[in-house]
Amino acid sequence: PSPGSGYHAAEAYNNEVYVEETPHTPTLDYRVPQWCYPLSIHHGEAICYSPWGGNYRSSLGTRCELSCDRGFRLFGQRSVQCLPSRHWSGMAYCRQIRCHVLLALHYGSYQCTAGVLVDSRCDYACLPGYQLEGDRTRMCMEDGRWSGSEPICVDIEPPKIRCPDSRERIAEPEKLTATVYWDPPHVKDSADGIIKRVTLRGPEPGSEFPEGEHVIRYTAYDQAYNRASCKFVVRVQVSRCPVLKPPQNGYLSCTSAGNNYGAMCNYFCDGGYDRQGTPSRICQSSHQWSGSQPTCVPMQINVDVNSAASLLDQFFEKRRLLIVSAPDPSDRFYKMQIAMLQQATCGLDLRHITIIELVGQPPSEVGRIQEQQLSASIIEQLRQFLQITRSRFNMVLVDKQGTDRERFIEPIDTDQLFDFIDTYLLSSQEATRHAENRDLCE
Structure with a gap:
């Protein structure tokens, strides 16, 4: 080796190469479009953002925002990311939202468009004779609660009552009264059919009614103490004859009122007078007196007697x-x-x-x-x-x-x-x- 080659003389005698091993890791490739499995949420939606554009919906590093359709609620992660492990960072699912079942309505009912699901509309109605107080309509809202509050059916309609017809009676002979009977009134409650009580203002049926006009009134009360009244009239007439005049030097003694049908008038003379004619007269149904008027004449004293x-x-x-x-x-x-x-x-x-x-x-x-x-x-x-x-x-x-x-x-x-x-x-x-x-x- 020449100077500057990088090798030293001592190194020439050793030619082994030492390589340091590293753990196996996947090769990170951000361009693989489906690095994680494609996200699909039933009854929901995943809106994803990839560094590499819209075609890379599940590539490495993609972040997705999860949401549910209306009427469903998200359970799990709202935001997930595609990890190098080829898995999403979390899981989520959409569950349908339900409101609780509405309570039954006393004396009424309700009808719903979609049961207990979101946006279901329930309309309340009362039975005949009852009136709804409160919310007539309730909606199942997204938070799983019903709008408004539970209404009630209130009996505010009075019962129905019909009195017997008015009646006229003629007083009985020798009386100034007439006995009058009638059937009880017809009473019906417009709601539950229960009548709490019926009161009478006036004489009872079968009573003796004097001459004149008498108003009889009935009042009925239902369970809610609504009341209704009706009335009818009892008229009693007395059939009469002309009023008799007492005889001169005498007087009359009459039964009953003195000139009503059946009355009898007895004629009496003052002391020292004798009656000539009928002793009594009766007022007849024809409104005329029987017989004719007697007279009172001075009594004749007979002194030609034996004792x-x-x-x-x-x-x-x-x-x-x-x-x-x-x-x-x-x-x-x-x-x-x-x-x-x-x-x-x-x-x-x-x-x-x-x-x-x-x-x-x-x-x-x-x-x-x-x-x-x-x-x-x-x-x-x-x-x-x-x-x-x-x-x-x-x-x-x-x-x-x-x-x-x-x-x-x-x-x-x-x-x-x-x-x-x-x-x-x-x-x-x-x-x-x-x-x-x-x-x-x-």
């Missing part, structure tokens, strides 16, 4: 008797009493009092009623029957039943006499008539 009892019987329940007895017509007590009685004839007649005078001693004894003379035998029987003495002035008051009610041994002022009669002897009917005619004698 004092027969004489007194004529006054039974008609007149009171005031028997005035004196030993002599010139008796001063007798003259005073007769003078007072003559000045009070109106008050005596108003109280139905007839005066009998027994004056003197046999055989010239005189007995008279008004202008009629009594026989000696009748006078004697009267004195014995009523225990009336001839020896002194005395006076006996006999009531309409023939009972001895009071005795006087001295003249009595007519005001005192009348006060006693008014307080103790008048019937309720007489008291009423007396109050009506109080002013006649003033």
Whole structure:
């Protein structure tokens, strides 16, 4: 070797070559188009960027951005790179997004366009009689949740109620009322069919209704306390006759209202008057009274009788008797009493009092009623029957039943006499008539 050749003299005797071994590695070639397997994501998309352009979708160093179609969610790496090991740096897949199953709607339902998948639209509806409160439509969103909130079906519609028809009735004979029946109202709930309660304002069916117009109202409540009402009218008419007038010197006593169908009116005469004609009349369905109006005529006193009892019987329940007895017509007590009685004839007649005078001693004894003379035998029987003495002035008051009610041994002022009669002897009917005619004698 020549100088400058690079070899040394000592080296000439050793010709072995030592080579240092290195591990086997693939030859990196960035131009191989499919260095990694081609990426394909079901229901998704991979957008890749290669240093060598668009034709190198999976060459060494390519980076891909992964995404899913609408309605799918990515699980795994969002970005992967093609590595020298010919594998991608990660894995990913797309899973379909689902919303939870919607709860069943009480008293309603819903219908969905695509079940529980994204963009599915569910429309709610309520059963008849219910109204939807809340969201009528809900959408399944990309985050797997439903839009809005769950609505409810509310019973806001009142029940349906129909009352029976209005009715008219004629009062029953001798009554001012009519018994009226009806069926209960027809009630139906527009929602669940359940009626909580039905209330009645007014009389119950089968009640007695007086004359006039009566409104009956029913109210129905459903479970949600919605209510509905209906009403009908009950009209009661009383069939009537013309109002009767009492007879002169008499009065009427009528049943019921006095002139309604079936009512009976009885005719009575004042004390000292006798009735001539029919004693009673009835209001008929033709609105006319039966019979004709009677009259009251002054009673005829028959003194030609066989006994004092027969004489007194004529006054039974008609007149009171005031028997005035004196030993002599010139008796001063007798003259005073007769003078007072003559000045009070109106008050005596108003109280139905007839005066009998027994004056003197046999055989010239005189007995008279008004202008009629009594026989000696009748006078004697009267004195014995009523225990009336001839020896002194005395006076006996006999009531309409023939009972001895009071005795006087001295003249009595007519005001005192009348006060006693008014307080103790008048019937309720007489008291009423007396109050009506109080002013006649003033």
